[in-house]
Amino acid sequence: MLYNVCMVCDFFYPNMGGVESHLFLLAQRLIQSGHKVIIITHSYGNRKGVRYMTNGLKVYYVPTLVIYSEATLPTLYGCFPLFRNIFIRESIDIVHGHGAFSALCQEAILHGKTMGLKVCFTDHSLFGFADASSILTNKLLKFTLSDVDHVICVSHTSKENTVLRAALSPRNVSVIPNAVVASQFLPDPSAADPKWITIVVISRLVYRKGVDLLVAVIPRICAMHKNVRFIIGGDGPKRIDLEQMREKHLLQDRVELLGPVKHHQVRNILIQGNIFLNTSLTEAFCIAIVEAACAGLFVVSTKVGGVPEVLPNHMINYATPEEDDLIIAISKALHMTRFKKVDPSKFNDELKDMYSWSNVAERTEKIYDLICQTQVSPLIERFRRYYGCGLYAGKIFCMVMALDYLFWIFLEFMFPRDSIELATTFPYERYRQQMDQQRRSPSPRMSNGKQDFYGDGGGDGDGDIDKGVV
Structure with a gap:
């Protein structure tokens, strides 16, 4: 099956790193397989609004406050109206969050689940269990992942770490490594x-x-x-x-x-x-x-x-x-x-x-197929999962989820789905044909020494087709 996938993370181009490359190259391969993929991240300087990158990858650079090392300030409900608008506008089926340090990722998973969407999470980091930062992060991760459909880790060591930190069943966690072009x-x-x-x-x-x-x-x-x-x-x-x-x-x-x-x-x-x-x-x-x-x-x-x-x-x-x-x-x-x-x-x-991105994309597609076969959890089951997160934390998490559900009902009443204009699907096939033609007859832009064709992930790390805000 083909899906409309929204990947969410604080860390993306023009910031550089392994997570950023993972999102971009995985998205490219999924697009080549016929899926629709968009990415939501926070704005970077003047890079705001909507940008189209290589192979028609659509990126929403949303205006949020960055507090440390490109991680945004958690707002809990502040981004819900924007997330809901994007999910409906892009007809999203699956919300795929990346990175335990990403507040946008955690919020998107919570709100996506409330809206009845399928959600999965990829963990790219290892954490300890003793220092204050790790304890707080692990508790928040336990809250987020207690109701997630599936978790992906990039190594077996990472899987063991995530299972312990978030008190997950190992059966609900898969290992899909990174790859390289x-x-x-x-x-x-x-x-x-x-x-x-x-x-x-x-x-x-x-x-x-x-x-x-x-x-x-x-x-x-x-x-x-x-x-x-x-x-x-x-x-x-x-x-x-x-x-x-x-x-x-x-x-x-x-x-x-x-x-x-x-x-x-x-x-x-x-x-x-x-x-x-x-x-x-x-x-x-x-x-x-x-x-x-x-x-x-x-x-x-x-x-x-x-x-x-x-x-x-x-x-x-x-x-x-x-x-x-x-x-x-x-x-x-x-x-x-x-x-x-x-x-x-x-x-x-x-x-x-x-290490092949085609292999990574195929294995990720199998995860998407798996979670889309599961039934939507009833509200009472979500409460039960959150309540089991701790003697005091469980009650707090249940209240957070209840407010999130009520906020969603309010948004559905105040801003009906019918009032949100659906986005036009990017003409992927026509774009591929144009890129194939350019590869056969290189233009000045394609002969600048940078690999910028859809087959290998392309781009200069910034990757914009249109440098202006759409």
Whole structure:
């Protein structure tokens, strides 16, 4: 069957990261399979309203308040009228939320369920159980997921974590890993500087990504190996620590800080290197190491979260998230690189079959088929599920859900469905024909060096067809 799917997340282009790429590329593949897909996210600067991206992907950039690291302020009921309008206008069948940190995602799942739509959730993160932030997030996630139709995790480690955090039945949780467009990360050995062994780091420069470890490791590696240099791409609050380290140890000629990197630039940076370094303290999957291996780099990574599930052992060296162990793992990788004990030229061929977005889309479609076969839960069953979330929290959750239901009845009375104009379906087939024609006869826009055709996810990371607000 074909479905009208609404994906909701705070994190999307032009912000860069694994979740953002996951939403975009999954949406592209689902559209190619014949489904209608739209995305709801918050506005980014001047990017507001409705935008059309590659292959007719429609994105609603809604005006909400961002409080921290692109996460929006939870409003509970504030966005319900807007969500309802979009769901009805686009004739949505399935609401697919992404990211436990996304307030828009949590609210869309609650409101979608109240409206009788099918809802599912994809978890991209790992959380602990002891600190205040994790306890609060886990309680809110338990509230949201207690009434969700199905949950998707990107690794088996992530599944175990989510099942424990949200007190879910493992039968209601599936594992569908991330993927990579291997053709966008073809190796090019001639791009690397033969005078140096280059270690590449591309990451958000935040605490969770282990930047403090990176700051400690770089001076020691540079002192031990005179022909090693670092290229670091990405931005974040920890960038100042890297700049101070570089100044303190006089490593300006051996540590290059590139700043923010768009997705279409990643491959050009990766092929300059020999080794990719990931120092994350927690990861549910880590798509960055897959992209690096596809580009022909040997990977050194901390052995955390779902990372051990991602790459075959001959492509990666593991280390515990400790300075000394990371130094040993990097030194072993440098030795292997010097004496050519690895053959990275074959990495791309191996990984393109292991991680395919077509496979991810097919498995996601099976989840959609599964949840659409289930019956809509009666109101009393929803109350029972929320009541079981805790002695005090359960009662609060029941009141929240009851108010949400009453608010929906009010909106249905004040703004009848008949008064909402249905959106015109994007002419996907005609667009594909035009893009096929442009590929056969490249226009100036298509020959700018960026892959911007529908078959490979396309775009420059911003991905707009029409840069204006529709």
